[in-house]
Amino acid sequence: MKFSIVVVSLNPGDKLKKTLQSILMQDFTDYEVIVKDGGSKDGCLEWAAEELDDPRIHLYTEKDKSIYDGMNQAVSHAQGEYIYFLNCGDKFYDKKVLGKIAGEIAVVEKKEPGRRHIFYGDIFGEKNGVHITPAPKITGFTCYRNVPNHQSCFYSATLCKEKPFEIRFKIRGDYEHFLWCFYKAGADMVYIKTPIAYYEGGGYSESRENIARSKAEHREITAKYMSRKELFRYRAVMLLTLAPLRTFMAENPVLSGFYNRMRSLLYRR
Numbered sequence: 001m002k003f004s005i006v007v008v009s010l011n012p013g014d015k016l017k018k019t020l021q022s023i024l025m026q027d028f029t030d031y032e033v034i035v036k037d038g039g040s041k042d043g044c045l046e047w048a049a050e051e052l053d054d055p056r057i058h059l060y061t062e063k064d065k066s067i068y069d070g071m072n073q074a075v076s077h078a079q080g081e082y083i084y085f086l087n088c089g090d091k092f093y094d095k096k097v098l099g100k101i102a103g104e105i106a107v108v109e110k111k112e113p114g115r116r117h118i119f120y121g122d123i124f125g126e127k128n129g130v131h132i133t134p135a136p137k138i139t140g141f142t143c144y145r146n147v148p149n150h151q152s153c154f155y156s157a158t159l160c161k162e163k164p165f166e167i168r169f170k171i172r173g174d175y176e177h178f179l180w181c182f183y184k185a186g187a188d189m190v191y192i193k194t195p196i197a198y199y200e201g202g203g204y205s206e207s208r209e210n211i212a213r214s215k216a217e218h219r220e221i222t223a224k225y226m227s228r229k230e231l232f233r234y235r236a237v238m239l240l241t242l243a244p245l246r247t248f249m250a251e252n253p254v255l256s257g258f259y260n261r262m263r264s265l266l267y268r269r
Contacts, residue, residue: 001030001031001032001079001080001081002028002030002031002080002081002082002098002102002105003030003031003032003080003081003082003083003084003098003102003154004031004032004033004034004078004079004080004082004083004084004157005023005031005032005033005034005080005084005085005086006033006034006036006071006074006075006078006083006084006085006086007019007020007023007033007034007035007036007074007085007086007087007088008036008037008038008064008067008070008071008074008085008087008088009035009036009037009038009040009044009088010037010038010039010040010064010070011040011041011042011044012040012042012044012088012089013042013044013047014044014047015044015088015089015200016035016044016045016047016048016088017044017047017048017051018089018091019086019087019088019089019090019091020033020035020048020051020052020057021051021091022091022092023086023092024051024054024056025092025095026092026095026096026097026098026099027095027096027098027099028096028098028099028102029056030102031056031080031098032056032057032058032078032079032080033054033056033057033058034058034060034074034077034078035052035057035058035059035060036060036062036064036070036071036073036074036077037059037060037061037062038061038062038063038064038070039061039062039063045059058077060073060074060077065167066167066170066173067173068165068166068167068169068173068174069165069167071085071165071173072164072165072167075157075160075161075164076161078157078160078161080157081156081157082105082119082154082155082156082157083154083155083157083160084153084154084155085150085151085153085174086151086197087151087200089200090151090197090198090199090200091197091198092196092197092198093123093124093194093195093196093197093198094195097194097195097196097197100192100194101119101121101154101192101194101196104119104190104192105117105119105154108188108190112188115187115188116156116158116159116181116185116186116187116188117156117187117188117189117190118148118153118154118155118156118159118178118181118187118188118189118190119153119154119190119192120134120148120152120153120154120189120190120191120192120196121134121152121191121192121193121194121195121196122134122152122193122194122195122196123149123151123152123195123196123197123198123199124195124197124198124199125199125201126198126199126200126201127199127200127201128201131195132149132199134146134147134148134149134152134191135148135191136191136193137189137191138182138189140226140230140234141234141237143178143179143182143183143222143225143226144222144226144230144231144234144238145234145238147175147178147179148178149199150174150178151196151197151199152196152197153178155181156187159177159181159185159187160177162185163177163180163181163184163185165177169217169221170210170213170217171210171213171214171217172214172217172218172221175217175218175221176217176221176224179221179222179224179225180225183225184225
């Protein structure tokens with residue numbers, strides 16, 4: 001099996017059905033879907049009953065401590081060569097996404113058999129209505145500043161099975177895992193110039209009360225993987241390139257479209 005698509009849910013309402021429908025419409029069909037539900041009481045499983053009846057979907061209901069704990073539980077059931085995480089409320093960009101990714105994987109694996117990879121692409125932010133292009137080359141500075149959103153990443157399954165997400169990180173567990181893949185596992189990061197998903201945004205990690213926690217986790221994680229010399233250099237670059245202003249523009253509904261278009265043009269050069 002090529003892909004294991006993981007969907008973690010806990011009282012998501014009709015968002016679970018929306019997400020499953022976007023998966024089941026894919027032209028490429030060599031995949032399974034792992035739905036890991038934390039014990040929803042809002043009727044979401046009943047609302048999505050028709051989709052859940054598909055034989056490619058495997059539902060596991062078990063209490064978990066956080067979304068990352070739920071993702072780890074789902075990974076333990078995954079049988080695919082690559083694992084992809086799609087949050088409830090998010091959806092694939094179109095019906096050809098998995099086929100495009102499978103084709104790109106085949107080309108790279110033919111050239112580099114036996115290597116472990118993270119294939120990643122673009123996402124469309126529904127919150128601000130903008131196309132978000134990640135850095136086409138992952139470097140230490142990229143890892144410090146901003147790694148690809150997990151909704152844009154297809155992980156070699158062994159990367160997720162060997163190193164589970166650390167559940168003590170409430171906001172940046174996927175960030176910590178990405179840095180481990182880059183710094184410790186030596187995974188090849190391959191950018192695919194195609195939109196992967198519509199990212200709903202506005203979730204737990206983006207709430208105002210979690211901003212301070214996110215910053216604290218970022219400091220702890222970067223110190224774990226980067227030297228003091230690296231951190232000093234990266235912080236200086238961020239300061240000199242007006243990082244706070246760029247963050248404001250990226251998150252502002254009026255300015256984010258212009259900011260991300262300019263960012264995409266710079267990455268393509």
